[in-house]
Amino acid sequence: MEATEAAVLASACGRRRTVRTFDASPLSPEAHELLETLASHDENPYGIPVELRLIDAKTYGATSRVIRGTTWYVVGSLSRCAHAEEAFGYAVERLILAATAHGLGTAWLAGTIDRPAFERAVGVDENRIMPAVIAVGTPAARMSALERVMRSKLHADERAPWDALFFRGDLAHPMSSPDELGPALAAALTCVRTAPSAQNLQPWCLVCSDRRIDLFEHRTLPLRPIGDVQLVDMGIAMLHLEAGLAQQGMCGTWSFDGPRANAGDPNSSTTYVATISF
Numbered sequence: 001m002e003a004t005e006a007a008v009l010a011s012a013c014g015r016r017r018t019v020r021t022f023d024a025s026p027l028s029p030e031a032h033e034l035l036e037t038l039a040s041h042d043e044n045p046y047g048i049p050v051e052l053r054l055i056d057a058k059t060y061g062a063t064s065r066v067i068r069g070t071t072w073y074v075v076g077s078l079s080r081c082a083h084a085e086e087a088f089g090y091a092v093e094r095l096i097l098a099a100t101a102h103g104l105g106t107a108w109l110a111g112t113i114d115r116p117a118f119e120r121a122v123g124v125d126e127n128r129i130m131p132a133v134i135a136v137g138t139p140a141a142r143m144s145a146l147e148r149v150m151r152s153k154l155h156a157d158e159r160a161p162w163d164a165l166f167f168r169g170d171l172a173h174p175m176s177s178p179d180e181l182g183p184a185l186a187a188a189l190t191c192v193r194t195a196p197s198a199q200n201l202q203p204w205c206l207v208c209s210d211r212r213i214d215l216f217e218h219r220t221l222p223l224r225p226i227g228d229v230q231l232v233d234m235g236i237a238m239l240h241l242e243a244g245l246a247q248q249g250m251c252g253t254w255s256f257d258g259p260r261a262n263a264g265d266p267n268s269s270t271t272y273v274a275t276i277s278f
């Protein structure tokens with residue numbers, strides 16, 4: 001990732017929040033063009049093609065019961081294959097952070113949507129999955145009452161403590177504070193900490209060693225026919241981490257042959273996902 005893009009995306013990490021209430025204005029031609037350009041970029045560490053496009057969902061009779069004031073969505077699908085969810089999470093979050101940097105509001109939506117209608121709009125068949133859709137538009141000045149209740153129930157302004165998410169050397173050694181690593185790495189990890197996740201469950205565990213970070217998924221939601229939604233969260237975390245490191249001048253390379261978590265415990269719900277070296 002180039003330094004200029006990293007700086008834009010990493011600074012958007014702190015400003016992004018899920019927006020469920022939009023101002024009901026039409027999407028401007030500039031926003032339209034921006035989102036279409038962003039949707040045409042599907043780069044991800046797995047090299048899996050992700051087809052994304054901007055739609056006016058009312059044309060397809062598709063809605064979300066939690067969204068007010070926009071009918072515009074970025075929708076997409078990709079092959080049902082290993083790592084599809086992470087690739088989708090990474091590619092779409094890149095779009096979301098760039099859109100945030102331009103003042104647009106966004107909401108990841110995997111559950112609270114009319115899924116059959118969106119899947120028809122996307123043209124999903126048994127060989128492809130549509131892990132989620134993204135509502136887009138101009139944020140309203142005030143949140144709807146429903147959105148306020150949702151944010152409170154999800155503790156959306158809070159994140160798990162550092163020692164539940166970040167580790168040193170292995171998963172047995174939680175980090176009590178980001179200060180253990182120095183300001184540059186702490187800033188990069190803060191980008192991960194602010195990332196969105198399904199139900200705000202933050203399934204990521206990051207193990208920091210010398211110039212490498214191993215990412216593990218701590219899955220707490222059941223698998224569904226569309227796959228593992230928490231692997232989408234892992235792809236999102238990968239993008240936030242890469243942007244956060246690159247902003248600090250640490251250009252990372254992804255690899256996927258890292259350690260197995262809890263190797264002796266076949267029932268463990270913590271599994272290795274990826275490694276970034278820098």
Ligand SMILES: Cc1cc2nc3c(=O)[nH]c(=O)nc-3n(C[C@H](O)[C@H](O)[C@H](O)COP(=O)(O)O)c2cc1C
Pocket residue numbers: 016017018019066107108109110111112113132150154155156157194195196197198199200229232233236
């Ligand atoms: C993969 C994914 C799926 C999500 N699905 C939904 C959803 O179906 N409905 C919803 O209202 N929010 C959904 N969210 C938004 C999360 O609830 C939100 O990210 C979390 O509560 C943290 O709040 P924040 O994004 O404002 O920081 C989803 C987020 C992610 C990353």
